[in-house]
Structures are given as C-alpha cells and as structure tokens.
Amino acid sequence: MPDIPSCPVTGASESLPEYPLPRAAECPLAPAPAAQELRAGKPITKVRIWNGSTPWLITRHADQRALLPDPRVSDDDLDPGFPYVNAHRAEIAPVTPRLITNTDAPEHTRLRRTVNGPFVVRRIETMRAPIQKIVDDLIDDMLAGPNPIDLLKAFAFPLPSLVIAELLGVPYEDHDFFQRNSGVVLDGAVAPEVARKASGELAAYLDRLLTKKMTDPGEDVLSEMAGRVKAGEMTHTEAVHMGVAMLIAGHETTTTMISLGTLAFLQHPDQLALLREAEDPKVIANAVDEVLRYLTIVQTGVRRVAKDDIEIGDVVIRKGDGMIFDLHAANWDPEVFPEAECLDITRPARIHQAFGYGPHQCLGQNLARLELQVAYGALYRRIPTLRLAADLADLEFDHTGTTYGVKSLPVAW
Amino acid sequence: MLVELDVPKCVASGQCVMAAPDVFDQREDDGVAILLEEHPGDELLDEVREAVAICPAAAIRLAEQ
Numbered sequence: 001m002p003d004i005p006s007c008p009v010t011g012a013s014e015s016l017p018e019y020p021l022p023r024a025a026e027c028p029l030a031p032a033p034a035a036q037e038l039r040a041g042k043p044i045t046k047v048r049i050w051n052g053s054t055p056w057l058i059t060r061h062a063d064q065r066a067l068l069p070d071p072r073v074s075d076d077d078l079d080p081g082f083p084y085v086n087a088h089r090a091e092i093a094p095v096t097p098r099l100i101t102n103t104d105a106p107e108h109t110r111l112r113r114t115v116n117g118p119f120v121v122r123r124i125e126t127m128r129a130p131i132q133k134i135v136d137d138l139i140d141d142m143l144a145g146p147n148p149i150d151l152l153k154a155f156a157f158p159l160p161s162l163v164i165a166e167l168l169g170v171p172y173e174d175h176d177f178f179q180r181n182s183g184v185v186l187d188g189a190v191a192p193e194v195a196r197k198a199s200g201e202l203a204a205y206l207d208r209l210l211t212k213k214m215t216d217p218g219e220d221v222l223s224e225m226a227g228r229v230k231a232g233e234m235t236h237t238e239a240v241h242m243g244v245a246m247l248i249a250g251h252e253t254t255t256t257m258i259s260l261g262t263l264a265f266l267q268h269p270d271q272l273a274l275l276r277e278a279e280d281p282k283v284i285a286n287a288v289d290e291v292l293r294y295l296t297i298v299q300t301g302v303r304r305v306a307k308d309d310i311e312i313g314d315v316v317i318r319k320g321d322g323m324i325f326d327l328h329a330a331n332w333d334p335e336v337f338p339e340a341e342c343l344d345i346t347r348p349a350r351i352h353q354a355f356g357y358g359p360h361q362c363l364g365q366n367l368a369r370l371e372l373q374v375a376y377g378a379l380y381r382r383i384p385t386l387r388l389a390a391d392l393a394d395l396e397f398d399h400t401g402t403t404y405g406v407k408s409l410p411v412a413w
Numbered sequence: 414m415l416v417e418l419d420v421p422k423c424v425a426s427g428q429c430v431m432a433a434p435d436v437f438d439q440r441e442d443d444g445v446a447i448l449l450e451e452h453p454g455d456e457l458l459d460e461v462r463e464a465v466a467i468c469p470a471a472a473i474r475l476a477e478q
C-alpha cells in the first residue's frame with residue numbers, strides 16, 4: 001500500500017468534537033447533549049482540546065470504572081501527553097511540587113496516607129455538631145438580614161470557608177482574615193495579581209500557623225501534618241501546599257453544591273418537599289448523593305494519561321495518549337441510572353462518580369457529604385418558603401471554571 | 414458469606430465503613446481499611462454488596478455468598 005499523505009488524517013481529525021462540549025441553554029443543569037450522544041454511540045472517542053491535542057473522551061459509567069483504578073492510567077501531569085484543562089494548568093505543572101493530585105502509586109499512596117487521618121469517617125463524624133452550629137448561626141443571620149438576598153454570599157460561600165478553617169485548625173479570631181482572603185483567591189473576577197497576593201498571604205499565614213502547631217498541637221489537620229513534618233514524613237513546604245490545596249479543592253466545590261443544589265431543589269418542588277419532611281437521616285444522605293449525581297459539578301472532567309497501551313472494548317488507547325473522563329455523562333448513563341434526567345432522591349444514587357473514581361477519588365468526600373447533609377437538612381426546614389427571586393433565564397452560570405456554578409442566587413422567603 | 418480485603422490496594426477512602434460499619438473499620442492514623450468480620454451474617458449482604466460496588470480501589474471482594 002502506498003504511503004498516504006497526511007491530508008485524510010488531518011481532514012478526519014478536523015471533524016473531531018471540540019471539548020468541552022457546550023450545554024443546551026434551555027437545560028442549564030443537564031450535561032452537554034453531545035456528551036450524551038457520544039455515550040450512546042461512541043463511548044470512547046477522540047476529541048480536540050484547547051491546545052489542539054486529541055485525547056480520548058470516556059463517557060460510559062462502566063468504562064470509567066474499568067479504567068480509573070487501572071495502574072496504567074496515570075495522573076502524571078509532567079507527561080507530554082497529559083490533557084491539561086487550560087494553558088494556566090499546563091504552565092504551572094512543571095513548577096508544582098509532587099502532591100497527591102499529580103502522582104501515581106506507590107508515591108500517591110504514601111502521600112495520601114500522610115494526609116488522610118483527619119478524613120477518616122469516624123473523625124469526620126465528630127465535626128457534625130460544629131458544622132450544625134455554623135449552619136444555624138448563618139441561617140440566624142440570614143433571617144435577621146435583608147430579604148431577598150444572594151444565597152451565595154449569605155450562606156453557600158461562608159459555610160465551607162468556616163468548616164475548612166475548623167478542619168485546618170485556624171483559631172476563631174483569624175476566621176475573618178481567612179474567609180476574606182480565600183474569597184479573593186476564589187473570585188474569578190479579580191485581577192490575577194490581586195488573587196496572587198491574597199493566595200500568598202494565605203500561604204504565609206498557614207506557614208506560620210503550621211510552625212505554631214509544631215509546639216502547640218490540637219486535633220486538626222495542620223497539627224496532624226506538623227506531627228508528620230517533625231517525624232520526617234513530609235516537608236514543611238509540602239504541608240503548606242497541602243493546606244492550600246485543601247482550601248482550593250474543598251471550598252468552591254462545596255459552595256457550588258449548596259447554591260446549585262438549592263436551585264435544583266427549587267426547580268423540583270416535589271423532591272424538595274420529600275427532603276424537607278424526611279425524618280430518617282438516611283433519606284437526607286441519599287438526597288445529597290442524588291443531587292451530587294444529578295449536577296456533577298466538576299465540569300472539566302478527570303484528566304489522565306496512558307503509561308502503556310490499553311485495550312478496552314474495540315479501541316486501543318496508546319501509551320502517551322491523554323484521557324478525559326466526563327463525569328456528568330457517566331452519572332447520567334441510563335445503564336446505571338434509569339431515567340437519569342429525573343432528580344429522584346429515593347433512587348439508589350450512591351454509585352455515582354461525582355467525586356471521581358479510583359485512587360484519586362475525592363479526599364474530602366466524607367466531609368463534603370456531611371456539610372451538605374447539615375446544610376440541606378437545616379436550610380429548607382428553617383426557611384420553608386424559600387424561593388428563587390430571579391428568572392431562571394437571568395441567572396449567570398460559570399461555563400469555564402473547574403466547577404459549574406451559578407454566579408449569584410437571589411432568593412426570598 | 415466470605416469477604417476479602419486487599420489491603421495494599423486500599424486507598425483509605427472509608428466508603429466501606431460508610432456502607433457496612435459492622436464489617437469494616439479504618440485505622441485511626443491513616444484510614445486504611447480493617448476487615449472486622451470475615452464471615453458477616455446474611456443480614457449484612459446488601460451492605461457488603463454496596464461496599465464492594467462503591468470501593469474506589471476495587472479492593473473488596475465477596476468471595477462466597
């Protein structure tokens with residue numbers, strides 16, 4: 001066979017879908033229609049991303065479960081085939097220390113076990129009462145303040161900030177400083193140098209606090225890490241980076257689940273009524289998992305690179321190929337969730353992949369679940385007349401961030 | 414029923430403890446799973462099945478029912 005010039009290949013790849021795929025304006029909470037079509041027709045297929053590279057897009061629940069725990073599927077973002085989310089991520093990869101977010105077993109296993117202690121289920125459960133207090137105080141303030149109000153500012157944003165401060169062991173008198181600076185870091189609208197300054201101040205603050213915890217430890221994550229630093233199991237710098245990483249990974253995600261989750265419930269009054277009247281904590285717990293499934297807010301998907309050839313179904317993923325796991329498409333896979341487009345808090349929802357799957361599955365998932373259980377459990381009960389104070393069509397959604405959130409959520413009661 | 418736990422594979426997520434607290438626990442310091450009961454009673458079958466299904470590391474096996 002003669003050598004075929006590169007034209008047909010270019011031609012073929014030019015028709016590849018561009019990822020991320022757009023959502024439909026009339027269904028702002030549903031996954032991109034094209035992702036659902038691909039899942040039905042071409043569940044493992046190539047797409048084109050911002051830098052012109054063509055990683056595989058994996059959309060079926062079962063394929064994601066088969067691939068994500070596979071040791072050939074790597075989180076090494078220094079590999080030239082890694083499908084970076086954007087130019088900024090590509091730029092910072094070479095200057096980012098090796099953390100749980102960019103390593104594979106056995107290094108990942110070792111690092112993750114050094115930070116996992118505070119996330120052990122039994123220890124997370126001890127945070128229920130402090131979280132309930134934070135939630136009750138925020139709702140008291142809301143009820144005493146103006147009506148209507150932006151739920152994001154009044155409730156969804158401060159809650160995770162205060163919880164992470166509690167988790168890390170930030171003393172109460174520093175909560176304002178902590179919340180103000182994390183607000184700036186997470187605010188997409190501020191100038192990059194302003195965000196960088198706030199993030200520098202936070203890191204410097206956590207650095208000082210870590211040093212203090214070396215001699216005066218408490219029952220918190222920073223004290224735990226201070227102990228590990230003393231024992232020579234991690235460096236001081238790694239511990240500070242890990243503290244900042246927890247703040248970044250745990251704040252916006254939880255904020256978004258509170259605001260977008262509330263929007264989803266307000267759009268489904270029957271489900272909201274079921275949730276509000278639930279006596280059994282298991283019903284509330286399942287409602288949290290169902291709304292996590294339904295919304296699957298991590299819209300960039302999970303990114304990986306193949307360290308070896310992988311045969312799956314009728315495709316071969318080659319060593320060095322990038323992979324994008326579209327979590328929302330998998331969580332609306334009718335093979336696992338019949339009538340996936342219905343929010344149904346009574347369905348078995350626990351097997352969703354909103355926290356990912358495999359060794360990198362969300363470190364903070366048990367804490368996130370607890371925060372959401374307490375938040376949903378209290379907010380709609382204490383404010384039973386809560387309603388949207390804007391038209392759905394006027395809400396502004398964030399299509400470019402890691403999480404798909406709403407920029408503000410005006411509510412009244 | 415016979416439950417098997419592959420400890421080296423475990424990523425210490427605690428999902429098994431959430432699903433079947435009478436069968437699994439976690440080490441206090443790093444969260445690695447502990448199998449409390451190799452032969453749990455049949456009334457726990459559904460819980461163990463859920464633990465198998467949601468373990469992110471595929472580290473739990475239901476060897477016999």
Ligand code: HEM
Pocket residue numbers: 100101102112164245246247249250251253254257297298302303354355356357359360361362363364365367368
């Ligand atoms: C509802 C809220 C949350 C959602 C939807 C969420 C989602 C996710 C997802 C999808 C991943 C997997 C990334 C991957 O596989 O590459 C992840 C990882 C992670 N999450 Fe979360 N998360 C949430 C809350 C939190 C909280 C509260 C914390 C910490 C306090 C946290 C800390 C982390 C960390 C450190 C990782 C990296 C784990 C690793 O790579 O081993 N997250 N999260």
Ligand code: SF4
Pocket residue numbers: 418422423424425426427428429430437444445446467468469470471472473
């Ligand atoms: S669910 Fe799996 S990975 Fe998580 S603690 Fe249990 S055995 Fe380990």
